[in-house]
Amino acid sequence: MGQSQGKRDSWQAIEHYRSTLASLAHYRRWSNAGVAALGSAIFLISWCYRDPADVFIAWGYPVFGAIFAGLAWWTLRGRSRLVLIDRVLVGLAAVIILGRLAWHYLVGDPLGANLMPLVGGHYWAVGLLIVGSFLLLGFQGGAIVGGLSLGLSVLLASSVVVPCIDVDSTRCDNVVYLARIHLFLLVFVVLSSTAVLLRDRTRDVVAKLGVLEEVARTDHLSGLSNRRAGEAFLATQFELNRRYGHPLSVILIDLDNFKRINDAYGHPAGDSVIVALADMLRREARDVDMAVRWGGDEFLVICPETGREDALRTAARFHSLITADCLGGFDVTATLGVAELQWGDRPEDLIQRVDEQLYRGKEAGRNTVRLGGDRGDAVAESSQSAP
Numbered sequence: 001m002g003q004s005q006g007k008r009d010s011w012q013a014i015e016h017y018r019s020t021l022a023s024l025a026h027y028r029r030w031s032n033a034g035v036a037a038l039g040s041a042i043f044l045i046s047w048c049y050r051d052p053a054d055v056f057i058a059w060g061y062p063v064f065g066a067i068f069a070g071l072a073w074w075t076l077r078g079r080s081r082l083v084l085i086d087r088v089l090v091g092l093a094a095v096i097i098l099g100r101l102a103w104h105y106l107v108g109d110p111l112g113a114n115l116m117p118l119v120g121g122h123y124w125a126v127g128l129l130i131v132g133s134f135l136l137l138g139f140q141g142g143a144i145v146g147g148l149s150l151g152l153s154v155l156l157a158s159s160v161v162v163p164c165i166d167v168d169s170t171r172c173d174n175v176v177y178l179a180r181i182h183l184f185l186l187v188f189v190v191l192s193s194t195a196v197l198l199r200d201r202t203r204d205v206v207a208k209l210g211v212l213e214e215v216a217r218t219d220h221l222s223g224l225s226n227r228r229a230g231e232a233f234l235a236t237q238f239e240l241n242r243r244y245g246h247p248l249s250v251i252l253i254d255l256d257n258f259k260r261i262n263d264a265y266g267h268p269a270g271d272s273v274i275v276a277l278a279d280m281l282r283r284e285a286r287d288v289d290m291a292v293r294w295g296g297d298e299f300l301v302i303c304p305e306t307g308r309e310d311a312l313r314t315a316a317r318f319h320s321l322i323t324a325d326c327l328g329g330f331d332v333t334a335t336l337g338v339a340e341l342q343w344g345d346r347p348e349d350l351i352q353r354v355d356e357q358l359y360r361g362k363e364a365g366r367n368t369v370r371l372g373g374d375r376g377d378a379v380a381e382s383s384q385s386a387p
Protein backbone atom coordinates (compact mmCIF):
# COMPACT_ATOMS: atom_id res chain seq x y z
CA MET A 1 0.00 0.00 0.00
CA GLY A 2 0.94 3.66 0.30
CA GLN A 3 3.65 5.45 -1.63
CA SER A 4 5.25 2.16 -2.64
CA GLN A 5 2.41 2.17 -5.16
CA GLY A 6 3.65 5.55 -6.38
CA LYS A 7 7.16 4.12 -6.56
CA ARG A 8 5.87 1.11 -8.51
CA ASP A 9 4.04 3.46 -10.85
CA SER A 10 7.29 5.36 -11.46
CA TRP A 11 9.08 2.13 -12.33
CA GLN A 12 6.22 1.12 -14.59
CA ALA A 13 6.43 4.52 -16.28
CA ILE A 14 10.21 4.09 -16.73
CA GLU A 15 9.66 0.61 -18.22
CA HIS A 16 6.93 2.01 -20.46
CA TYR A 17 9.17 4.80 -21.78
CA ARG A 18 12.07 2.35 -22.24
CA SER A 19 9.92 0.06 -24.36
CA THR A 20 8.60 3.09 -26.28
CA LEU A 21 12.22 4.07 -27.02
CA ALA A 22 12.95 0.50 -28.19
CA SER A 23 9.91 0.55 -30.52
CA LEU A 24 10.95 3.94 -31.90
CA ALA A 25 14.47 2.64 -32.59
CA HIS A 26 12.90 -0.39 -34.28
CA TYR A 27 10.72 1.88 -36.39
CA ARG A 28 13.71 4.01 -37.33
CA ARG A 29 15.67 0.90 -38.33
CA TRP A 30 12.84 -0.17 -40.65
CA SER A 31 12.58 3.35 -42.06
CA ASN A 32 16.35 3.42 -42.79
CA ALA A 33 16.16 -0.01 -44.39
CA GLY A 34 13.17 1.18 -46.45
CA VAL A 35 15.09 4.25 -47.66
CA ALA A 36 18.08 2.09 -48.64
CA ALA A 37 15.80 -0.43 -50.44
CA LEU A 38 14.02 2.40 -52.30
CA GLY A 39 17.41 3.83 -53.27
CA SER A 40 18.38 0.44 -54.64
CA ALA A 41 15.12 0.26 -56.63
CA ILE A 42 15.68 3.76 -58.05
CA PHE A 43 19.17 2.81 -59.27
CA LEU A 44 17.90 -0.38 -60.88
CA ILE A 45 14.92 1.29 -62.61
CA SER A 46 17.17 4.11 -63.87
CA TRP A 47 19.62 1.52 -65.15
CA CYS A 48 16.87 -0.40 -67.02
CA TYR A 49 15.70 2.78 -68.82
CA ARG A 50 19.13 4.36 -69.26
CA ASP A 51 20.52 6.32 -72.16
CA PRO A 52 22.95 3.75 -73.67
CA ALA A 53 25.60 6.46 -74.00
CA ASP A 54 25.51 7.31 -70.29
CA VAL A 55 28.53 5.47 -68.90
CA PHE A 56 27.92 6.71 -65.35
CA ILE A 57 24.55 4.96 -65.18
CA ALA A 58 25.62 1.94 -67.23
CA TRP A 59 28.51 1.04 -64.94
CA GLY A 60 27.76 2.86 -61.73
CA TYR A 61 24.08 2.22 -61.04
CA PRO A 62 24.17 -1.60 -60.84
CA VAL A 63 26.98 -1.26 -58.30
CA PHE A 64 25.13 1.44 -56.33
CA GLY A 65 21.92 -0.59 -56.46
CA ALA A 66 23.74 -3.61 -55.03
CA ILE A 67 25.39 -1.48 -52.34
CA PHE A 68 22.06 0.03 -51.26
CA ALA A 69 20.38 -3.40 -51.25
CA GLY A 70 23.25 -4.61 -49.04
CA LEU A 71 22.77 -1.55 -46.83
CA ALA A 72 19.08 -2.39 -46.40
CA TRP A 73 19.97 -5.95 -45.42
CA TRP A 74 22.73 -4.75 -43.04
CA THR A 75 20.29 -2.31 -41.39
CA LEU A 76 17.64 -4.98 -40.87
CA ARG A 77 20.12 -7.42 -39.35
CA GLY A 78 20.05 -5.06 -36.37
CA ARG A 79 23.60 -5.72 -35.19
CA SER A 80 25.01 -2.25 -35.88
CA ARG A 81 24.21 1.01 -34.19
CA LEU A 82 21.74 3.23 -36.01
CA VAL A 83 24.07 6.23 -35.78
CA LEU A 84 26.66 4.34 -37.83
CA ILE A 85 24.03 3.22 -40.35
CA ASP A 86 22.78 6.83 -40.69
CA ARG A 87 26.32 8.02 -41.40
CA VAL A 88 27.01 5.31 -43.97
CA LEU A 89 23.65 5.96 -45.68
CA VAL A 90 24.15 9.72 -45.92
CA GLY A 91 27.85 9.35 -46.83
CA LEU A 92 27.11 6.98 -49.73
CA ALA A 93 24.20 9.10 -50.93
CA ALA A 94 26.38 12.23 -50.80
CA VAL A 95 29.19 10.63 -52.80
CA ILE A 96 26.79 9.33 -55.47
CA ILE A 97 24.51 12.39 -55.75
CA LEU A 98 27.35 14.94 -55.75
CA GLY A 99 29.42 12.68 -58.01
CA ARG A 100 26.59 12.56 -60.51
CA LEU A 101 26.22 16.35 -60.31
CA ALA A 102 29.93 16.79 -61.04
CA TRP A 103 29.59 14.28 -63.89
CA HIS A 104 26.77 16.32 -65.46
CA TYR A 105 28.78 19.54 -65.28
CA LEU A 106 32.20 18.21 -66.22
CA VAL A 107 31.86 15.02 -68.23
CA GLY A 108 28.29 14.25 -69.39
CA ASP A 109 27.45 17.09 -71.71
CA PRO A 110 29.39 20.15 -70.60
CA LEU A 111 27.81 23.23 -72.03
CA GLY A 112 25.72 21.16 -74.40
CA ALA A 113 22.04 21.80 -74.92
CA ASN A 114 21.16 19.02 -72.48
CA LEU A 115 23.19 20.33 -69.58
CA MET A 116 20.50 22.47 -67.97
CA PRO A 117 17.66 19.89 -68.16
CA LEU A 118 20.00 17.19 -66.86
CA VAL A 119 21.55 19.27 -64.11
CA GLY A 120 18.22 20.87 -63.19
CA GLY A 121 16.49 17.50 -62.97
CA HIS A 122 19.23 16.21 -60.73
CA TYR A 123 18.87 19.01 -58.20
CA TRP A 124 15.86 17.45 -56.52
CA ALA A 125 18.29 14.68 -55.44
CA VAL A 126 20.69 17.32 -54.06
CA GLY A 127 17.78 18.90 -52.14
CA LEU A 128 16.83 15.48 -50.77
CA LEU A 129 20.44 14.96 -49.70
CA ILE A 130 20.43 18.27 -47.79
CA VAL A 131 17.13 17.64 -46.00
CA GLY A 132 17.97 13.97 -45.33
CA SER A 133 21.39 14.76 -43.92
CA PHE A 134 19.90 17.25 -41.42
CA LEU A 135 17.17 14.77 -40.43
CA LEU A 136 19.49 11.79 -40.01
CA LEU A 137 22.73 13.39 -38.80
CA GLY A 138 21.40 16.32 -36.78
CA PHE A 139 22.46 19.94 -37.00
CA GLN A 140 26.23 19.45 -37.18
CA GLY A 141 26.24 16.59 -39.69
CA GLY A 142 23.54 18.30 -41.74
CA ALA A 143 25.52 21.56 -41.79
CA ILE A 144 28.62 19.71 -43.05
CA VAL A 145 26.79 17.77 -45.81
CA GLY A 146 24.46 20.68 -46.68
CA GLY A 147 27.35 23.17 -46.78
CA LEU A 148 29.45 20.78 -48.84
CA SER A 149 26.64 20.17 -51.34
CA LEU A 150 25.87 23.83 -51.75
CA GLY A 151 29.53 24.86 -51.94
CA LEU A 152 30.44 22.17 -54.47
CA SER A 153 27.42 22.96 -56.60
CA VAL A 154 28.16 26.70 -56.64
CA LEU A 155 31.76 25.93 -57.54
CA LEU A 156 30.78 23.63 -60.41
CA ALA A 157 28.10 25.96 -61.73
CA SER A 158 30.29 29.03 -61.62
CA SER A 159 33.33 27.32 -63.10
CA VAL A 160 31.39 25.78 -66.01
CA VAL A 161 28.53 28.15 -66.82
CA VAL A 162 29.51 31.62 -65.63
CA PRO A 163 32.69 31.98 -67.78
CA CYS A 164 30.49 31.66 -70.86
CA ILE A 165 28.05 34.30 -69.71
CA ASP A 166 28.91 36.71 -72.47
CA VAL A 167 28.78 34.21 -75.32
CA ASP A 168 25.03 34.26 -75.85
CA SER A 169 21.82 35.09 -74.03
CA THR A 170 20.94 31.40 -73.44
CA ARG A 171 23.91 31.09 -71.14
CA CYS A 172 22.76 34.19 -69.32
CA ASP A 173 19.38 32.51 -68.81
CA ASN A 174 21.23 29.50 -67.48
CA VAL A 175 22.90 31.61 -64.83
CA VAL A 176 19.54 32.94 -63.66
CA TYR A 177 18.15 29.40 -63.71
CA LEU A 178 21.05 28.08 -61.63
CA ALA A 179 20.90 31.05 -59.27
CA ARG A 180 17.23 30.25 -58.58
CA ILE A 181 18.07 26.60 -57.99
CA HIS A 182 20.79 27.52 -55.49
CA LEU A 183 18.46 29.89 -53.70
CA PHE A 184 16.01 27.00 -53.35
CA LEU A 185 18.82 24.84 -51.96
CA LEU A 186 19.63 27.61 -49.50
CA VAL A 187 15.99 27.61 -48.39
CA PHE A 188 16.28 23.84 -47.80
CA VAL A 189 19.40 24.39 -45.70
CA VAL A 190 17.83 27.18 -43.65
CA LEU A 191 14.52 25.37 -43.08
CA SER A 192 16.05 21.98 -42.28
CA SER A 193 18.76 23.38 -40.01
CA THR A 194 16.26 25.52 -38.09
CA ALA A 195 13.81 22.64 -37.68
CA VAL A 196 16.53 20.25 -36.50
CA LEU A 197 18.15 22.81 -34.22
CA LEU A 198 14.81 23.61 -32.59
CA ARG A 199 13.93 19.90 -32.31
CA ASP A 200 17.25 18.97 -30.66
CA ARG A 201 17.46 21.99 -28.37
CA THR A 202 13.84 21.62 -27.27
CA ARG A 203 14.42 17.93 -26.54
CA ASP A 204 17.55 18.76 -24.47
CA VAL A 205 15.86 21.55 -22.55
CA VAL A 206 12.77 19.44 -21.79
CA ALA A 207 14.96 16.57 -20.55
CA LYS A 208 17.10 18.88 -18.39
CA LEU A 209 14.02 20.68 -17.10
CA GLY A 210 12.50 17.34 -16.05
CA VAL A 211 15.64 16.37 -14.16
CA LEU A 212 15.97 19.82 -12.54
CA GLU A 213 12.31 19.85 -11.49
CA GLU A 214 12.77 16.42 -9.93
CA VAL A 215 15.93 17.57 -8.10
CA ALA A 216 14.28 20.82 -7.00
CA ARG A 217 11.34 19.06 -5.38
CA THR A 218 13.19 16.07 -3.88
CA ASP A 219 15.11 15.81 -0.64
CA HIS A 220 18.43 14.30 -1.68
CA LEU A 221 18.98 12.18 1.46
CA SER A 222 15.57 10.61 1.96
CA GLY A 223 14.28 10.77 -1.62
CA LEU A 224 10.98 12.16 -0.30
CA SER A 225 9.49 15.43 -1.48
CA ASN A 226 11.23 18.39 0.11
CA ARG A 227 9.65 21.24 2.02
CA ARG A 228 9.18 23.45 -1.04
CA ALA A 229 7.28 20.67 -2.86
CA GLY A 230 5.30 19.98 0.33
CA GLU A 231 4.29 23.63 0.64
CA ALA A 232 3.17 23.69 -3.00
CA PHE A 233 1.10 20.52 -2.49
CA LEU A 234 -0.39 21.92 0.71
CA ALA A 235 -1.35 25.13 -1.10
CA THR A 236 -3.15 23.12 -3.81
CA GLN A 237 -4.97 20.99 -1.26
CA PHE A 238 -5.89 24.12 0.65
CA GLU A 239 -7.54 25.57 -2.47
CA LEU A 240 -9.49 22.34 -2.99
CA ASN A 241 -10.59 22.46 0.62
CA ARG A 242 -11.74 26.06 0.24
CA ARG A 243 -13.65 25.39 -2.95
CA TYR A 244 -15.21 22.00 -2.28
CA GLY A 245 -14.99 21.74 1.50
CA HIS A 246 -13.02 18.49 1.38
CA PRO A 247 -11.27 17.67 4.66
CA LEU A 248 -7.51 18.06 4.91
CA SER A 249 -5.23 16.94 7.73
CA VAL A 250 -1.51 16.90 8.39
CA ILE A 251 0.72 14.75 10.58
CA LEU A 252 4.04 16.13 11.79
CA ILE A 253 6.59 13.53 12.92
CA ASP A 254 9.73 14.37 14.87
CA LEU A 255 12.23 11.78 16.08
CA ASP A 256 12.90 11.88 19.80
CA ASN A 257 16.38 12.78 20.98
CA PHE A 258 17.73 12.23 17.53
CA LYS A 259 20.74 14.36 18.33
CA ARG A 260 21.92 11.63 20.72
CA ILE A 261 22.21 9.13 17.86
CA ASN A 262 24.27 11.59 15.87
CA ASP A 263 26.43 12.38 18.86
CA ALA A 264 26.93 8.77 19.93
CA TYR A 265 27.21 6.98 16.57
CA GLY A 266 28.02 9.74 14.09
CA HIS A 267 26.11 11.47 11.29
CA PRO A 268 26.03 8.49 8.89
CA ALA A 269 24.17 6.47 11.54
CA GLY A 270 21.71 9.36 11.96
CA ASP A 271 21.31 9.51 8.20
CA SER A 272 20.42 5.80 8.04
CA VAL A 273 17.62 6.39 10.58
CA ILE A 274 16.26 9.25 8.48
CA VAL A 275 16.38 7.11 5.33
CA ALA A 276 14.65 4.19 7.09
CA LEU A 277 11.88 6.46 8.39
CA ALA A 278 11.43 7.93 4.90
CA ASP A 279 11.20 4.42 3.43
CA MET A 280 8.57 3.45 5.96
CA LEU A 281 6.50 6.56 5.17
CA ARG A 282 6.84 5.98 1.45
CA ARG A 283 5.64 2.42 1.96
CA GLU A 284 2.83 3.13 4.37
CA ALA A 285 1.37 6.49 3.35
CA ARG A 286 -1.60 6.35 1.00
CA ASP A 287 -1.12 7.12 -2.69
CA VAL A 288 -2.99 10.39 -2.39
CA ASP A 289 -1.00 11.47 0.66
CA MET A 290 2.32 13.20 0.38
CA ALA A 291 5.19 12.44 2.76
CA VAL A 292 7.60 15.35 3.00
CA ARG A 293 10.95 15.76 4.71
CA TRP A 294 10.05 18.99 6.43
CA GLY A 295 13.56 19.58 7.74
CA GLY A 296 16.23 17.81 9.86
CA ASP A 297 14.49 14.94 11.69
CA GLU A 298 10.99 16.33 11.00
CA PHE A 299 8.58 14.78 8.50
CA LEU A 300 5.18 16.06 7.44
CA VAL A 301 2.52 13.80 5.95
CA ILE A 302 -0.19 15.75 4.12
CA CYS A 303 -3.44 13.79 4.01
CA PRO A 304 -6.08 15.11 1.59
CA GLU A 305 -9.68 13.90 2.05
CA THR A 306 -8.85 12.97 5.61
CA GLY A 307 -10.62 14.16 8.74
CA ARG A 308 -9.05 14.47 12.20
CA GLU A 309 -10.05 11.02 13.51
CA ASP A 310 -8.73 9.22 10.43
CA ALA A 311 -5.55 11.27 10.55
CA LEU A 312 -5.13 10.42 14.25
CA ARG A 313 -5.50 6.70 13.45
CA THR A 314 -2.96 7.00 10.62
CA ALA A 315 -0.54 8.84 12.89
CA ALA A 316 -0.98 6.16 15.57
CA ARG A 317 -0.13 3.53 12.96
CA PHE A 318 3.03 5.42 11.91
CA HIS A 319 3.92 5.77 15.58
CA SER A 320 3.57 2.02 16.19
CA LEU A 321 5.68 1.24 13.13
CA ILE A 322 8.42 3.67 14.16
CA THR A 323 8.64 2.19 17.65
CA ALA A 324 8.22 -1.42 16.48
CA ASP A 325 10.76 -1.33 13.63
CA CYS A 326 14.44 -0.86 14.24
CA LEU A 327 14.86 2.19 12.00
CA GLY A 328 18.37 2.08 10.57
CA GLY A 329 19.29 -0.45 13.27
CA PHE A 330 18.30 1.82 16.20
CA ASP A 331 15.45 1.66 18.69
CA VAL A 332 13.97 5.08 18.14
CA THR A 333 10.77 6.76 19.20
CA ALA A 334 9.00 9.76 17.75
CA THR A 335 6.50 12.38 18.73
CA LEU A 336 3.68 13.10 16.31
CA GLY A 337 1.32 16.03 16.06
CA VAL A 338 -1.95 15.88 14.10
CA ALA A 339 -4.16 18.75 12.96
CA GLU A 340 -7.08 19.24 10.60
CA LEU A 341 -7.62 22.36 8.50
CA GLN A 342 -10.45 24.42 9.97
CA TRP A 343 -12.66 27.07 8.51
CA GLY A 344 -10.76 30.35 8.27
CA ASP A 345 -7.37 28.63 8.51
CA ARG A 346 -4.61 29.45 6.10
CA PRO A 347 -2.01 26.77 5.33
CA GLU A 348 0.46 28.41 7.73
CA ASP A 349 -2.18 28.28 10.54
CA LEU A 350 -2.54 24.54 9.99
CA ILE A 351 1.24 24.10 10.18
CA GLN A 352 1.40 26.24 13.28
CA ARG A 353 -1.30 24.15 15.00
CA VAL A 354 0.31 20.84 14.14
CA ASP A 355 3.63 22.24 15.36
CA GLU A 356 2.01 23.22 18.66
CA GLN A 357 0.71 19.67 19.11
CA LEU A 358 4.17 18.33 18.45
CA TYR A 359 5.64 20.75 20.95
CA ARG A 360 3.09 19.73 23.57
CA GLY A 361 3.90 16.08 22.90
CA LYS A 362 7.59 16.81 23.46
CA GLU A 363 6.73 18.73 26.64
CA ALA A 364 4.63 15.84 27.86
CA GLY A 365 7.59 13.47 27.69
CA ARG A 366 7.86 12.58 23.95
CA ASN A 367 6.95 9.27 22.25
CA THR A 368 3.32 10.24 21.76
CA VAL A 369 0.71 11.24 19.17
CA ARG A 370 -1.28 14.39 19.82
CA LEU A 371 -4.26 15.77 17.98
CA GLY A 372 -5.40 19.34 18.44
CA GLY A 373 -8.42 21.29 17.18
CA ASP A 374 -11.51 23.22 18.09
CA ARG A 375 -13.15 20.01 19.30
CA GLY A 376 -10.46 19.51 21.92
CA ASP A 377 -7.15 17.72 22.01
CA ALA A 378 -6.66 13.98 21.90
CA VAL A 379 -3.84 11.54 22.46
CA ALA A 380 -3.64 8.35 20.41
CA GLU A 381 -3.75 4.95 22.09
CA SER A 382 -0.37 3.81 20.81
CA SER A 383 1.39 6.67 22.61
CA GLN A 384 4.03 5.83 25.19
CA SER A 385 3.78 2.15 24.30
CA ALA A 386 7.39 1.88 23.24
CA PRO A 387 10.31 1.47 25.64
Ligand SMILES: Nc1nc2c(ncn2[C@@H]2O[C@H](COP(=O)(O)OP(=O)(O)OP(=O)(O)O)[C@@H](O)[C@H]2O)c(=O)[nH]1
Pocket residue numbers: 221254255256257258259260262266267268269270271274295296297362366
Ligand atom coordinates in the same frame (compact mmCIF):
# COMPACT_ATOMS: atom_id res chain seq x y z
N1 LIG B 1 22.36 12.59 10.60
C1 LIG B 1 21.67 13.68 10.33
N2 LIG B 1 21.29 14.49 11.31
C2 LIG B 1 20.57 15.58 11.02
C3 LIG B 1 20.18 15.85 9.71
N3 LIG B 1 19.46 17.00 9.72
C4 LIG B 1 19.39 17.40 11.00
N4 LIG B 1 20.06 16.54 11.79
C5 LIG B 1 20.26 16.61 13.24
O1 LIG B 1 19.04 16.32 13.89
C6 LIG B 1 19.14 16.84 15.20
C7 LIG B 1 17.80 17.39 15.59
O2 LIG B 1 17.93 17.74 16.89
P1 LIG B 1 16.85 18.53 17.67
O3 LIG B 1 15.87 19.15 16.72
O4 LIG B 1 17.54 19.46 18.62
O5 LIG B 1 16.05 17.50 18.47
P2 LIG B 1 16.25 16.05 19.01
O6 LIG B 1 17.66 15.76 19.40
O7 LIG B 1 15.65 15.12 18.02
O8 LIG B 1 15.39 16.13 20.30
P3 LIG B 1 13.83 16.31 20.40
O9 LIG B 1 13.32 16.69 19.06
O10 LIG B 1 13.62 17.41 21.39
O11 LIG B 1 13.31 15.00 20.85
C8 LIG B 1 20.26 17.84 15.20
O12 LIG B 1 21.36 17.33 15.94
C9 LIG B 1 20.66 17.97 13.73
O13 LIG B 1 22.05 18.16 13.57
C10 LIG B 1 20.61 14.98 8.68
O14 LIG B 1 20.32 15.14 7.49
N5 LIG B 1 21.33 13.90 9.03
